[in-house]
Every structure is written in C-alpha cells, then in structure tokens.
Amino acid sequence: MNLSSSKILAGLRAGWTWLAVAEPWSLRGEQQRPAPGRRMGAELTLALVMALLAVLIEWAFDAGPARTAGSGVGAGLVTLLRRRLPVPALIVACLLGTVLPGMALVQMLAGWSAGRRVVGTRRAVVAFSLAYLAGMAALAVHPGAGVPLTPSNAVILTLVYLAMVVMPGLVSRYWTQRKTLLHALQERNAQLLWERRMIAGQARLMERQRIAQDMHDSLGHQLALIAVHTGALEVDPELTGRQREAVGVLRTASVSAMHELREVVGILRDGVEAARPGPADETGRAARGTAGVAELVETARAAGNTVELRTEGEPRPLAAAADHAAYRIVQEALTNAYKHAPGAPIGVALRYEPDSLVVEILSGPPRTPAGDVVSGGQGLTGLRERARLVGGMVHAGAVDGGGFRVAGVLPYGAGESTPLAAAVDDVRWQPPAGLPGDGGPAMDWNAAGRDIMMGELDASMRRGRNSGLGLGCGVAIGALFLVVMAVGAVLWLVVDEFDAGMIDTEEYDRIKVGTAEREVRDRLPEGGTFTTEGLDRKGPPKPDGSECLVLMSSEMTDTLTTEPVFRFCFRDGKLIEKKAYHTER
Known part of the structure; x- marks a missing residue:
C-alpha cells in the first residue's frame, strides 16, 4: 500500500513538473521566473475558471448534462495543456469550439498561448491552419449550434476564427517577441557600455603610467642628487654644528620626498595606495597619519620655525583614509605657512570631538616679506577633495590680523576603500551580475561609476520603450482596424442571410x-x-x-x-x- 502510494505521488509530482514548462524565447535568469508551484497554482485556477465559464455557456444554450459536463472537462484540460502542448491544444479547442459554444473562450486562450509558444513563423502558420481546417471539418460532420456548413456560413465562421483565434495569437506573438528582443538589447547595451568604460579606463591607465614614468625619471633623479649632496655636506668637517643640523634636515626631507614620490608613482601606475607603515622606520620617513603630526612639527621646528602642537580630547583611532587625510592637511598647511608667511608663528591643534576629528592650523602674519613663491595652486583643492572622499570637509581662509587658518573636519568612521583618484576617473570596473562574461570581480564596481553607466542604460531603455511604444500603438491600431472590418463583414453577411430567407x-x-x-x-x-x-x-x-x-x-x-x-x-x-x-x- 505504501509502495503504491509512493508511486502515485511520484507520478503526480512528475506530471506537475512536466506541466510547469518554462516560457519560450526567455533570456531572463531562473531567479526571475516564478516558482513552478506558484505558476501551476495560477494555471489550475485559470483552468477551473474556464471550465465554469464553459458550463455556464452550455447551460445558457439549454445543453444536456452530458454535453455540459464534457464542455467543462474539455475546457479545463485544454487550458492546462496549452503551455506544454500548444499546437494540439489549439487544434482540439477549435475542433470542440465549432460544435460546443462553451469552448469559445478557450479558443481565444489557446490562440493566445499558441502564438506565444510556437517557435517559428512556418510552424505557427501550419498550426493555425490545421486548427481552422479541424473546425471546418467538425462543422461539416456535426453542425454546431444549428449552423450548417454553407458558403456564406463558412465566410462568417472564417472571419470569427480570424477575430477570436488568429488575432489573439498575433498579438501574443508580437508582444512576447518584443519583450524578448528588448531584454536582449538591454543586456547587449549594458555589455557595450561596460566595454566602452573599460576601453576608456585602459586609456586613462596608460596615460597615468606615462605620467608616473615621467615623474620617476625627472623628480626621482633630482631628489636623489639632493640626498647625495646633502649627505656629503653633513660629514663636511668645515661646517658648524648648526649648519650640519640644517643639512641633516634637508637630507631627511629629501629622503622622505623620495619615499612619497615612490608611493605616488605606485598609485598612478596601479590605482591603489601602498600599505602604510608604523609611526617611523629606519629610513627616517615620518608616519603618514595623526601619529606623524608630531614628527612634522619637530621637522618644522628644526628648520627654524615656531610651531606649537596642541591636542585636545581623548585620542580615538580613525580609519586609515581619514587618518592619512589628517596628516596631509597638517603637512600642506605647514608648507603654505613656510612659503607665504616665513618666520610667522604657527599653531597646530588636534581636537577629538565626539563624532569627528578637527584639525586646525593657524599661522600668524608674516614677519618678513615672502619672496617669489612657486605654487601650483592645487594644494588646498586637493585637500578639499581628499576630505570629501572620506566624508569630511576642509575650510581655508584669512583671519583678522593678517593670519591664515586651515581647518578640517574628518569623521571617525570613514571607509578605507575609497580611492584617492576621483571616482568617475577610476578604471576599476566589473559588469553587472548576469551579463555574459561575468567571471568574477576582475575590477571594482564603485557606486559613482555604476550610477553613471546605469543612467546611460536607463536612457537607452527609455528610448527603446518609446520607439517600441510607437510600434506597439501602430500594431494595436492595425489590429483594431482588422477587428472592426471583420465585425462589419460579419454584420453585413448576417443581414444578407436574413434578406435571403x-x-x-x-x-x-x-x-x-x-x-x-x-x-x-x-x-x-x-x-x-x-x-x-x-x-x-x-x-x-x-x-x-x-x-x-x-x-x-x-x-x-x-x-x-x-x-x-x-x-x-x-x-x-x-x-x-x-x-x-x-x-x-
């Protein structure tokens, strides 16, 4: 008994799976398709509704119990099988619909399903032609609803067949093929946009590599010469202690500049920032974070400047990108003070607020006039961009009395993965999930680039929808015209039939x-x-x-x-x- 029940359940499950056929021409992923259980639930509900409608129509025509029951069962079975067997379901619907009025609505549903699922124009034409011939043959053998197969009646029934079966099939076929084509074009368009971004990114990367090579060859050579000469001067016995100390500061600065140049060249070449070491290493290079601010201040004092460092609040750890930004703000502000206000006192303050770190550098008015200053005008702009990338901000401006103030606010929770280059110029991309060739995250998919590409994709999709809407309206108007013509012809033939009798x-x-x-x-x-x-x-x-x-x-x-x-x-x-x-x- 248990074995028989298991076989029955297995058979029902296999039949259920067999009926839950996937949609044709579909390029959508399996995750976007409705589950077989939900789809079959909807199909069973539709089959029950069509069976009830067929029973009601037969009851309205005063059909007998056997004919009414047969029409209801036939309507339900044809509705269930129309997805898996579209051509046989269409032929059976037209065969029974000619002699059973209750199958009229099932004919329309079978025509819609066949137009959607029969692949190939020739196959569709053959399927609908066979269904038409089957209906006419059934009418010749057994006139349905008291309608004999006369030439005039054949013309009327042909027009009815075109309006109730062929027209739904054509509309369904056009609608399905249009959706499939639009989806394929969307995927193709997304892939082309991604490839275009990759090509542009590769061009930018090559340009960055060229710039990095030029910087390495030119600035690296000059800094190396400075380091060699200052190293030789530092051991010159004719220098005084004060001079030897100043030369040591120059040598340390040149060595640090060479290290930083190497990091900048690496960023330009690879698009990623090298790992930051601890507070100090054996090369004498300062730590690039809040821990290195004290070293910056000591270096400035050794160069003869009056610099005061003040720390307020309880120090808290920052994310690496925000920590590095704090170091750069202090470094750039001190450099500007050296150039534009030589000899002026400088105050550096690190204030650990509850939600952010405030870095403030205040320099007094210059004591001696500044000479010719070489400045690219990009320092403060770079600081603002750096702070913006970590979610902070930088303000710079003159203060009363002739001084200058630079202040930055940096949040504690800024992420480390934010690139130093502008997001829209970053070349590290990967295609959206589901596109052809998606083999893994070969490149970063940053938010700004994704928004740009998806904006272009949405615009192209809207253009496709607009053109498709116009084509669809044209097809709908044509179909409506054909239906009106068919109805008019049917009415004319009916009137002619009445006149003839x-x-x-x-x-x-x-x-x-x-x-x-x-x-x-x-x-x-x-x-x-x-x-x-x-x-x-x-x-x-x-x-x-x-x-x-x-x-x-x-x-x-x-x-x-x-x-x-x-x-x-x-x-x-x-x-x-x-x-x-x-x-x-």
Whole structure:
C-alpha cells in the first residue's frame, strides 16, 4: 500500500513538473521566473475558471448534462495543456469550439498561448491552419449550434476564427517577441557600455603610467642628487654644528620626498595606495597619519620655525583614509605657512570631538616679506577633495590680523576603500551580475561609476520603450482596424442571410396558387440560410410529392416563443399550395 502510494505521488509530482514548462524565447535568469508551484497554482485556477465559464455557456444554450459536463472537462484540460502542448491544444479547442459554444473562450486562450509558444513563423502558420481546417471539418460532420456548413456560413465562421483565434495569437506573438528582443538589447547595451568604460579606463591607465614614468625619471633623479649632496655636506668637517643640523634636515626631507614620490608613482601606475607603515622606520620617513603630526612639527621646528602642537580630547583611532587625510592637511598647511608667511608663528591643534576629528592650523602674519613663491595652486583643492572622499570637509581662509587658518573636519568612521583618484576617473570596473562574461570581480564596481553607466542604460531603455511604444500603438491600431472590418463583414453577411430567407406579408399575398414555379422562385428569395434552418421540419404536413420553400416573415409577433413563417409548395412545375403559420422558436 505504501509502495503504491509512493508511486502515485511520484507520478503526480512528475506530471506537475512536466506541466510547469518554462516560457519560450526567455533570456531572463531562473531567479526571475516564478516558482513552478506558484505558476501551476495560477494555471489550475485559470483552468477551473474556464471550465465554469464553459458550463455556464452550455447551460445558457439549454445543453444536456452530458454535453455540459464534457464542455467543462474539455475546457479545463485544454487550458492546462496549452503551455506544454500548444499546437494540439489549439487544434482540439477549435475542433470542440465549432460544435460546443462553451469552448469559445478557450479558443481565444489557446490562440493566445499558441502564438506565444510556437517557435517559428512556418510552424505557427501550419498550426493555425490545421486548427481552422479541424473546425471546418467538425462543422461539416456535426453542425454546431444549428449552423450548417454553407458558403456564406463558412465566410462568417472564417472571419470569427480570424477575430477570436488568429488575432489573439498575433498579438501574443508580437508582444512576447518584443519583450524578448528588448531584454536582449538591454543586456547587449549594458555589455557595450561596460566595454566602452573599460576601453576608456585602459586609456586613462596608460596615460597615468606615462605620467608616473615621467615623474620617476625627472623628480626621482633630482631628489636623489639632493640626498647625495646633502649627505656629503653633513660629514663636511668645515661646517658648524648648526649648519650640519640644517643639512641633516634637508637630507631627511629629501629622503622622505623620495619615499612619497615612490608611493605616488605606485598609485598612478596601479590605482591603489601602498600599505602604510608604523609611526617611523629606519629610513627616517615620518608616519603618514595623526601619529606623524608630531614628527612634522619637530621637522618644522628644526628648520627654524615656531610651531606649537596642541591636542585636545581623548585620542580615538580613525580609519586609515581619514587618518592619512589628517596628516596631509597638517603637512600642506605647514608648507603654505613656510612659503607665504616665513618666520610667522604657527599653531597646530588636534581636537577629538565626539563624532569627528578637527584639525586646525593657524599661522600668524608674516614677519618678513615672502619672496617669489612657486605654487601650483592645487594644494588646498586637493585637500578639499581628499576630505570629501572620506566624508569630511576642509575650510581655508584669512583671519583678522593678517593670519591664515586651515581647518578640517574628518569623521571617525570613514571607509578605507575609497580611492584617492576621483571616482568617475577610476578604471576599476566589473559588469553587472548576469551579463555574459561575468567571471568574477576582475575590477571594482564603485557606486559613482555604476550610477553613471546605469543612467546611460536607463536612457537607452527609455528610448527603446518609446520607439517600441510607437510600434506597439501602430500594431494595436492595425489590429483594431482588422477587428472592426471583420465585425462589419460579419454584420453585413448576417443581414444578407436574413434578406435571403425573409419576405413580407404583401409579397406573400400577391403570389397566387397555380403560378409557374420559375416565376414564383424569381420573385422570392433563395432561402436555405441558417435563419431558416429547421423550419421545413415544423408546421402542417406537406402535400404528397411536393417540394416546399419555407421563408420567415418580416413581421414581428407579440410573443418570443413563436415565429411566423410562409411556406410555398411546388409540384409538376407549379405552385400548388401556399400556407402561413407559426412555429416554435
């Protein structure tokens, strides 16, 4: 018993999985598709709704219990199988829809599904043609809803088939292919944008490498000469102690400058900053952080400047990038004070506030006029950019009395990974997840670059949506025009059918018994339309050996249960009887 139950459950699970077929032409990832359970739940709900609608329609047509139940079961099964077997479901829907009015809505759903899932134009044309022929063959074998297969009825049913089956299939096919194409273009566009960024980034990297090489070859050589000459002067016995101390300061400064130049060249070449050492090393290079501020102050004092360092609050650790920015603010402010206010007293203050570190450098008015100063004008601008990258700010300006003040506010929690170069100029990128060729994070995907690229992608997507909207509107207008034409043709054919099977009372009275059959038929409509179908089997018995023509009356009756008709019976080439009577509708 348990084994049988397991086999049954396994079979049901396999059938469930088989029915949960994926969408065709879809380039979306599996994570973007609805789960099979949710999709099949929606399909079961739709199948139940279509089955109930089919039962209600059959009940409205006074169908028997067997026919009503069969229509409901057929509608449910076709709805469930339309995804996995779109062509057989379409053929069965059209085959049953011709003779069962309850399958009319299922025909539309099957046409929509087949247009969406049948891959290839030729296959789609063959599928819809087979469905049309199956419907016509079923109508020829078993007329549905009392509609015989006459030429005029065939034209009407063809137009109905085009409007109810072919048109939904065309709209569904266009909509699905357009969405698939748009998604493919979006992915292609994103990849092209990423590749363009990589090419531009490589060009910038090559330019940075060229600049780094020039700096290394020119400045490195000059600094090396300064270090060699100052080292030789430092051991010259003819110098005094004061002179030897000044030369030692110059040699230390040149060695530190060579180290910093090497780091800057490395940043320009590789785009990353080298690891920072501890407070000091054997080369005499100062630590590049708040711990190195004291060394900067001592070096300035050794050069003959009056510098005072003041620390307020309890020292707190900063992130490496913010710590380095604090060092650079003090260094640049001291350099500006040396150049623009020689001999002026300088005050350096480090204030550890609850939420940030405040670095303030205040220099007094110059005691001696400054000579020709070589300045690129980029020092303070670089400080502001450096502070901005770590979430801080720098203010610089003159103070009352002729002094100058530089103050920076740096948060404690600034991240270390922020690049020193401008974010939009950084060349380290990687494509968005899901793009072709996504083999791993070969480059950084920084926020600024992502926003720029996605902005361009969104703009291109909007342009694609606008052009697609215009095309879609054109297709919708064309489809609406075809539907209006089909409805108009159907109405015209219906009116023509009524005219071919109806006469008024005056015409009936003018025809006399005994008139030649040819003359009477020339004056009467042809009959034999769906409006007169079945009327010859009702009413009084026909004269023996006669052939009768039954037509509807143009007059309306007071009740909805009876229909006034006129019957003309012929024998031996003459009209032998004409009779007016009422039949049940």
